[in-house]
Amino acid sequence: MVVEGVSDDFDRNHPICLGGEGNAPPEDVGGEPGYEHFLATINDKDHPDFSELQHWGSIQGYREFNMENVNRRLRSV
Secondary structure, eight states: OOOOOOOSSOSOSSOOOOOOOOOOOOTTSOHHHHHHHHHHHHTOTTSTTHHHHHHHHHHTTOOOOOHHHHHHHHHTO
16 A cells, blocks of 8 residues: 555545556465466456356455545445
């Protein structure tokens, strides 16, 4: 996370996310090599393990980055 600036003239009483990408690896994915395999598999619908790893990832809480969701959560803090 990078703080790009602080404003004394603001219209919100909470932080906002201006951009982002990527996701945190799921638990027990197998380190960096396991995460690389996981990403390659869930991004290839023809991979034989696609459905299994998509399901496993959802159980682990793996989700695509969603800036609207992040800002909604920041407003509620």
